[in-house]
Amino acid sequence: MPPAVFLTRRIPEQARALLDAAADVRAWDREEPPVPRDVLYDAVAEAEGLYCLLTDAVDAELLAAAPRLRAVSTMAVGYDNIDVAACTRRGIPVCNTPGVLTEATADLAFALLMAAARRVPEAERYLREGRWRTWSPMLLAGQDVHGRTIGIVGAGRIGQAVGARARGFGMEVLYTARSPKPDFEAACQARRCASLDELLAAADFVTLHAPLTPETRHMIGGRELARMKPTAVLVNTARGPLVDEAALQRALAEERIWAAGLDVFEREPATPEHPLLRLPNVVTLPHIGSATVATRTAMAVLAAENLVAALQGRRPPACVNPEVLAG
Numbered sequence: 364m365p366p367a368v369f370l371t372r373r374i375p376e377q378a379r380a381l382l383d384a385a386a387d388v389r390a391w392d393r394e395e396p397p398v399p400r401d402v403l404y405d406a407v408a409e410a411e412g413l414y415c416l417l418t419d420a421v422d423a424e425l426l427a428a429a430p431r432l433r434a435v436s437t438m439a440v441g442y443d444n445i446d447v448a449a450c451t452r453r454g455i456p457v458c459n460t461p462g463v464l465t466e467a468t469a470d471l472a473f474a475l476l477m478a479a480a481r482r483v484p485e486a487e488r489y490l491r492e493g494r495w496r497t498w499s500p501m502l503l504a505g506q507d508v509h510g511r512t513i514g515i516v517g518a519g520r521i522g523q524a525v526g527a528r529a530r531g532f533g534m535e536v537l538y539t540a541r542s543p544k545p546d547f548e549a550a551c552q553a554r555r556c557a558s559l560d561e562l563l564a565a566a567d568f569v570t571l572h573a574p575l576t577p578e579t580r581h582m583i584g585g586r587e588l589a590r591m592k593p594t595a596v597l598v599n600t601a602r603g604p605l606v607d608e609a610a611l612q613r614a615l616a617e618e619r620i621w622a623a624g625l626d627v628f629e630r631e632p633a634t635p636e637h638p639l640l641r642l643p644n645v646v647t648l649p650h651i652g653s654a655t656v657a658t659r660t661a662m663a664v665l666a667a668e669n670l671v672a673a674l675q676g677r678r679p680p681a682c683v684n685p686e687v688l689a690g
């Protein structure tokens with residue numbers, strides 16, 4: 364009997380075919396809305412494998428409703444939506460999709476950095492709204508990017524890929540990380556700061572690439588924003604709750620920092636009424652850091668390969684709690 368799998372969203376055909384070939388798949392086969400909680404609870408009662416997205420909370424309550432569950436695979440690198448400790452206690456491998464989204468996400472972080480520094484969306488609105496009367500010396504003047512200093516908070520794969528792009532722009536690269544990254548330092552002449560405070564004070568651009576954990580929640584709040592330069596730009600393509608949005612909104616409204624480029628929010632989806640979306644010095648996107656056709660397809664395929672391997676008792680290509688795997 365093929366294992367029973369529940370899939371919480373429509374995924375690219377190539378990935379779906381991998382699941383169908385190895386499992387008895389039941390799916391919430393839609394682009395939107397996300398699977399309702401009652402449907403998910405009902406489905407996990409029988410499921411041995413769960414293929415989920417970052418919008419699905421795989422918490423203790425859900426796990427309790429899933430007595431036969433043997434593997435969880437998320438189509439994302441971040442897994443803060445999953446209670447990994449509870450899965451580990453049950454011997455359930457939790458799989459994610461590192462690596463395949465690194466370059467696309469770094470591209471988008473840099474796009475936000477550039478757009479916020481040079482006021483690109485604001486300038487486009489100005490033109491489209493018919494407000495352009497004449498060329499003017501300081502019209503929509505932004506901040507230089509080339510030759511400035513970037514501060515990378517969390518120099519994992521994506522942070523380092525952003526650093527490589529920054530070097531192409533002749534930027535000085537600073538970073539914070541739990542451990543030194545000698546290869547990154549050599550490749551990008553990057554310098555590890557002794558503290559986040561040191562990075563915040565020195566950087567013209569602060570870009571966040573840390574995972575969301577209890578320790579990193581609100582790592583950027585009023586105190587940290589006060590340490591940034593008034594000309595600095597904050598970029599967040601990692602997870603919204605890394606930033607205290609109320610404090611950021613105040614800092615931007617009072618022009619205590621220059622601008623922010625945000626792909627993620629404390630509560631998603633953000634709505635047009637969100638106070639940050641009303642500020643001219645904020646460039647916002649709807650959590651599309653990894654959203655290229657090739658990258659999202661690669662993520663979907665890797666998540667399927669992970670799940671199939673785990674259910675077949677093989678080592679999945681990417682598992683965040685490998686201690687539960689045999690051998």
Ligand code: DGY
Nearest residue numbers: 438439440441464653
């Ligand atoms: C992730 O993978 O964690 C992103 O947020 C979506 O690409």
